[in-house]
């Protein structure tokens with residue numbers, strides 16, 4: 335009997351609770367967005383009722399819906415926006431302009447550059463018959479299917495039977511333009527938001543509302559998407575990697591030349607990482623914005639540029655905090671990386687040897703560790719690209735603890751590697767062969783020089799960070815040939831050159847290239863490799879004299895050497911690529927560094943003088 339009653343309760347309970355939950359659900363779904371100040375309850379109810387209406391999926395609108403919306407808007411004396419999905423269902427109602435009621439980036443579906451977001455907005459406008467920059471910005475930022483603009487007449491009438499009419503007569507449709515319509519796909523330079531938005535959107539002439547209701551919306555949108563897809567696939571054939579928008583922030587502590595150099599270097603880094611730069615946005619600020627690095631307006635401009643140029647990655651020329659990356663990704667809607675991540679990605683692609691891979695993995699994990707939470711919420715990191723290669727992807731999803739354990743293990747392995755290298759070095763010292771490490775900015779020609787001096791076969795290429803692992807080769811320095819080759823006569827030899835000297839064997843080590851503001855995780859992870867430098871008896875500091883920023887490169891190398899725990903031995907400054915350097919650069923270098931040696935490793939110029947100077951350097955370093 336009692337059991338029967340209990341059963342009965344279980345049977346009846348859902349009838350009480352289901353409607354209750356349905357009401358909560360409806361309340362949650364039927365939210366009215368935007369500025370609700372001063373709205374009466376019955377007006378709110380009227381707006382909520384819009385959620386129960388729908389238009390046929392293949393129509394822009396129906397005259398009835400447009401008139402109903404216009405009538406409410408006229409009564410409220412406020413603009414209204416209604417958002418539809420492709421099935422014609424109302425998914426959002428807002429009081430205000432398209433800008434004020436737009437869907438936050440995280441709530442928007444993202445289908446990639448070849449598709450639109452699947453949502454269209456119908457907006458009433460009490461005052462303007464044409465969408466302005468604000469509305470078009472919203473259209474571009476959300477990648478809306480279309481914006482249907484309904485200018486209000488200011489009056490109207492109620493029909494018998496409940497219908498309304500006369501509140502709106504004509505409508506305008508605005509939509510996004512495929513990238514080829516932009517003047518010059520590669521936009522390098524700053525553009526204002528207004529300019530880029532008018533370039534990436536178009537507003538069609540007004541049509542009577544009845545005529546618009548006759549037009550096939552699905553035909554329109556599939557045609558537009560087909561055009562986007564054609565162009566995007568064309569772009570993808572051209573460039574397989576990431577399409578990257580660079581952002582440079584010139585804070586007051588940055589010298590303008592150094593800033594431009596840094597930006598050019600980031601361009602090169604992105605290129606080396608396999609991405610292609612599609613545009614550059616610059617901003618001058620006294621200091622970085624704590625939340626978003628650049629100002630609010632600039633974030634919007636970046637988002638718009640990324641949209642209109644079809645960029646899928648935004649790279650900043652400075653390091654970003656984990657919170658800044660999260661905020662930027664949320665606003666911009668694409669992945670955001672900083673300079674360190676681009677460099678780490680290059681290292682991940684380049685690492686060949688076990689030791690190199692180990693060090694890169696350690697650096698990547700140390701970098702990613704504080705950035706694990708909330709990263710990549712706005713977009714999938716699947717599918718590869720800058721910042722996703724190497725150990726990143728799968729481990730990102732694993733727990734922090736697992737990663738910490740892995741870091742500890744890698745650290746132990748790096749320590750073992752360090753001990754192994756120590757033993758090798760001790761053996762060399764045991765044989766009393768002095769070591770000279772070739773150091774220098776990345777791409778200076780270090781590996782090329784080792785190859786021409788010792789017939790080594792180290793990989794040398796016009797790429798940043800072509801070398802990650804050190805290579806050591808023996809070089810026998812003998813007395814100079816008495817007749818100097820033609821090239822030598824261009825660069826007068828030092829007085830010692832003519833003196834016959836006896837031969838001597840040295841070990842020459844090619845090392846990983848340096849870069850300004852070397853990311854600390856890399857410095858840490860490459861400790862074992864960099865010790866080759868600190869333990870060398872002397873350094874051959876190679877400088878690419880054909881690079882316009884060579885003085886800055888010298889300073890950057892000195893700065894990194896200064897941070898090393900053991901002070902490296904004496905240094906010989908060698909200027910490379912004189913075949914490609916300007917005569918002014920050669921003159922300036924000679925004036926500033928009178929003891930420098932001038933060579934072209936590529937054209938084998940000045941090598942005899944270099945050998946001689948190396949011998950002197952080694953003698954000086956070993957106290958002979």
Ligand SMILES: Nc1nc2c(ncn2[C@@H]2O[C@H](COP(=O)(O)OP(=O)(O)OP(=O)(O)O)[C@@H](O)[C@H]2O)c(=O)[nH]1
Pocket residue numbers: 774775776777778779780781782783793794795796797798799800801802846847848910911912913914933934935936937
């Ligand atoms: N014009 C000219 N190019 C040179 C010379 N020496 C090297 N290069 C070129 O410079 C580029 C970089 O050479 P690498 O030897 O790989 O430079 P690296 O310093 O080892 O570079 P990383 O290992 O990437 O740090 C290659 O394309 C070389 O062909 C030179 O004397 N003149």
Ligand SMILES: [Mg+2]
Pocket residue numbers: 780781782793794800801
């Ligand atoms: Mg190299």
